[in-house]
Every structure is written in structure tokens, then in C-alpha cells.
Amino acid sequence: MSKLAVFGGEAVRTAPFPSWPVFDESEEKSLLEVLHSGQWWRYTMGEATEAIANTGTLRSTVAEFQEQFAQAHNARFGIACATGMAALQVALRALGVDRGDEVIVPAYTFIATATAPLAIGATPVFCDIDYDTFNLSPESFEKAITPATRAVIPVHFAGVAADMEGIMAVARKHNIMVLEDAAHAHGARWNGRGCGSIGDAGAFSFQFSKNMTAGEGGIITTNNLAVAELCESYIWVGRKAGRPWYEHHRMGWNFRLTEFQGALLLEQLKRLARQTITRRENSLYLSRQLSQIPGIRPLHITDYAAEFAVHIYIFRFLAETFGISRGDFVTALNAEGIPCLTGYSFPLYRNPLFQSGEIAHDYSRYSELCPNSERACKEAVWLEHRMFLGTRQDMDDIVSAVAKVYAARHSFESHRTELASTSF
Numbered sequence: 018m019s020k021l022a023v024f025g026g027e028a029v030r031t032a033p034f035p036s037w038p039v040f041d042e043s044e045e046k047s048l049l050e051v052l053h054s055g056q057w058w059r060y061t062m063g064e065a066t067e068a069i070a071n072t073g074t075l076r077s078t079v080a081e082f083q084e085q086f087a088q089a090h091n092a093r094f095g096i097a098c099a100t101g102m103a104a105l106q107v108a109l110r111a112l113g114v115d116r117g118d119e120v121i122v123p124a125y126t127f128i129a130t131a132t133a134p135l136a137i138g139a140t141p142v143f144c145d146i147d148y149d150t151f152n153l154s155p156e157s158f159e160k161a162i163t164p165a166t167r168a169v170i171p172v173h174f175a176g177v178a179a180d181m182e183g184i185m186a187v188a189r190k191h192n193i194m195v196l197e198d199a200a201h202a203h204g205a206r207w208n209g210r211g212c213g214s215i216g217d218a219g220a221f222s223f224q225f226s227k228n229m230t231a232g233e234g235g236i237i238t239t240n241n242l243a244v245a246e247l248c249e250s251y252i253w254v255g256r257k258a259g260r261p262w263y264e265h266h267r268m269g270w271n272f273r274l275t276e277f278q279g280a281l282l283l284e285q286l287k288r289l290a291r292q293t294i295t296r297r298e299n300s301l302y303l304s305r306q307l308s309q310i311p312g313i314r315p316l317h318i319t320d321y322a323a324e325f326a327v328h329i330y331i332f333r334f335l336a337e338t339f340g341i342s343r344g345d346f347v348t349a350l351n352a353e354g355i356p357c358l359t360g361y362s363f364p365l366y367r368n369p370l371f372q373s374g375e376i377a378h379d380y381s382r383y384s385e386l387c388p389n390s391e392r393a394c395k396e397a398v399w400l401e402h403r404m405f406l407g408t409r410q411d412m413d414d415i416v417s418a419v420a421k422v423y424a425a426r427h428s429f430e431s432h433r434t435e436l437a438s439t440s441f
């Protein structure tokens with residue numbers, strides 16, 4: 018049995034995993050085109066809902082991108098905007114969510130899913146996730162409904178589609194709007210349909226860590242013309258397409274993307290399908306191998322989510338079965354040359370923001386209502402999506418490192434005091 022790198026042994030791997038973002042001369046060329054055109058900003062609104070784009074000599078990269086992105090996700094309309102959080106809050110407003118309304122969100126997600134409702138004066142109400150998929154549980158969603166509930170935001174967490182059939186059934190029964198948070202789900206499908214095109218609207222992010230990026234950025238997808246027009250108006254400071262420039266119809270924001278971002282995203286979109294398949298195939302292989310190691314439980318992929326994306330690769334680490342704590346495991350795996358992290362330390366409602374009393378809603382009782390979210394925070398191990406853009410050998414290195422740590426798990430006892438004094 019070889020000595021663990023964390024205790025001074027040789028690491029399984031010293032080579033880096035593939036880096037992110039991925040780009041080449043095509044990104045360089047299209048950025049330079051925008052630069053030299055002098056047309057750095059979006060000069061026409063209404064491109065998402067009327068066929069007025071790309072007329073004349075000027076070509077808007079943003080207009081072209083939102084059309085292509087929507088089409089790739091089976092949505093009629095795409096409305097590009099500044100960030101994923103902007104996409105969420107604009108879409109909520111366009112779906113009719115207003116001050117005092119409640120919006121149900123999963124407790125295990127990124128903060129923006131819950132702060133988007135707050136940004137427009139609505140109240141986020143948490144529900145639990147499903148234990149096997151880490152996605153919103155339709156049963157827990159239904160229990161969280163009150164007369165004030167206006168919308169629900171299922172997240173296609175880690176890139177794997179949520180149970181949209183179950184969620185849509187509950188939502189329709191109670192007349193609740195469905196906004197898909199697809200910030201992890203570029204190129205992912207639910208029953209063959211693009212994520213973001215199943216509910217009333219979808220929201221994606223192009224922030225640096227996501228599977229498609231322009232540094233920052235976002236897009237709203239919808240099949241509903243009225244919703245699309247409202248979204249455009251909100252990101253264009255309340256303007257209305259075809260009306261005078263300085264006539265503002267509603268409280269809006271400047272949430273536009275630049276033409277530089279549009280140019281980058283058009284190139285990134287060309288890479289998406291291939292990258293999604295590479296990541297998926299590598300992750301399926303890794304899951305098969307890792308499932309054979311005691312205490313390692315890759316998340317379950319339901320049939321409807323078979324065409325998933327890998328934004329985060331997650332497995333549950335069962336400390337009792339494996340024989341060491343998750344903290345020791347993650348420290349050891351990083352030392353072996355496999356970067357990994359434990360994700361959220363606690364469910365969203367335990368953030369100081371919700372415990373401070375600043376928001377007029379009782380967030381103190383959610384721990385009992387969300388046992389699966391609590392458990393996910395204690396058991397999850399996350400690997401970044403860039404690691405899955407490489408080869409099968411990369412996956413084999415991950416398996417070797419996990420197997421090595423398992424085989425040497427008893428060495429943690431003897432090194433307990435030694436480890437406590439290291440800086441990991």
C-alpha cells in the first residue's frame with residue numbers, strides 16, 4: 018500500500034487537468050471584428066421578438082447569439098442580459114411576481130436563486146431537494162405553497178434536469194409560474210427538450226465558472242411572446258420596441274450585454290454540444306468506476322435527464338462506510354493531485370442574510386423542513402466541469418486516487434496529530 022501524498026508520499030498525479038475557459042483564434046477574430054467595427058454596444062432593442070435584427074450593414078452579435086441560443090434549447094425567444102441573477106429577477110418580474118409575493122426555491126443552490134426574488138421585493142421560501150438527485154422535490158414544493166405563492170424556481174442542479182413533470186403538475190394545479198434556473202444546464206435536456214424551454218421561462222448564466230462563458234452574462238428563454246417583450250423592456254430601462262427612445266413604460270434596468278460578449282458567446286456556443294458530450298461520457302465512466310468503492314455514491318441520473326450536462330460532478334461521500342471524515346478525504350484527494358471541494362457549507366437559509374431578521378419571514382424552522390439539503394451539505398464532494406473535458410486517463414487518475422485513499426484510510430489514525438498541524 019503506497020503512502021498518501023498528504024503524509025509525504027508520492028501524488029497519483031502532478032499534471033494539471035484541462036483548464037477553463039476554452040478558446041482559440043476564432044474568439045480572437047470575432048472580438049477584433051467588434052473592436053474595429055466601433056459598434057461595441059447593442060444599438061437596437063426588440064431583436065428578440067421582431068425580425069428586425071441584422072438588417073442594414075450593422076450586425077448585432079448579441080441579437081444573433083440570443084436567436085441561436087434559444088433555438089439550441091428549443092425555446093422561441095432568447096433575451097440576453099448582463100448576468101444570471103439579472104436573468105432570474107427580470108424573468109420573475111415578467112412572469113408577474115411582485116412585492117410581497119412568495120417564490121419557492123430549493124435550499125441547496127447558489128444564493129442568486131433566492132436573492133433574485135428579494136431584488137424585486139418578493140420573499141424566497143425554501144423547500145427541500147430530492148435525496149438522490151439534489152434537485153427540487155415536487156412533494157416538498159407542494160408543502161411550501163401558501164396563498165401568497167406566485168412562482169417556483171427549480172434549479173437543474175449540477176446540469177442534471179429536475180423532475181419537470183412532477184414540478185409542472187404541482188405548479189399548474191396551484192396556478193404557480195415556473196422559472197427554470199438553468200445556470201448549470203447549458204445544453205442539457207429534459208425528456209429530449211432543452212432545459213429552459215419547459216416552464217414559463219428559463220434563466221442561464223455566462224459567468225466565468227459556467228459551462229459557457231463571456232466572463233459575465235446571462236439569458237432568459239421563453240416560448241411566450243408577451244413574457245419575451247416584457248423581459249426586453251425590463252433590460253432596456255423600461256423602453257418599448259417601436260416607441261420613442263426616451264419614453265419609459267415601467268421600472269426597468271440597464272441589464273444589456275455588450276457586443277464583445279455577444280461575439281464571444283457565439284463562438285462558445287459552437288463548442289457547447291461537443292463539450293457537453295465529452296463531459297457527459299467521461300462522467301458516466303467515472304461514476305461506474307467510483308460506485309465500486311465503498312462509501313462513494315455518485316448522484317442518480319433519472320431517465321428523463323439522460324442528456325445531462327456536467328457543470329459540477331457530485332458524489333455523496335459516506336464517511337461511516339468509507340472510514341474517514343469528508344474533510345480528511347478531500348484534503349487527501351487534493352494532495353494526490355485531484356482538485357475537489359465540499360460545496361456549500363450549509364443550506365441557503367442558514368446564511369447570515371436570512372438569520373439576521375432583516376427579511377420579514379421566519380427562516381428559523383427550515384432545518385426541520387429540509388433534511389436532504391442539510392445532508393447534502395455534509396456529504397457532497399464536488400469536482401469542476403473542466404476536469405471532464407479531458408481523457409479517460411484523467412478519469413482513471415481520479416479513480417486511482419480515491420482507491421488509494423480508501424486503501425490507506427487506516428493511516429489517518431496514526432497521523433491524526435500530524436495532520437492537525439499541517440496547513441490544509
Ligand SMILES: *Cc1c(COP(=O)(O)O)cnc(C)c1O
Nearest residue numbers: 100101102127129130200222224
Ligand atoms: C451562477 C448561478 C446563478 C447566477 O448567475 P450570475 O451570472 O453569477 O449572476 C444563478 N443560479 C445558479 C444556480 C448559479 O449557479
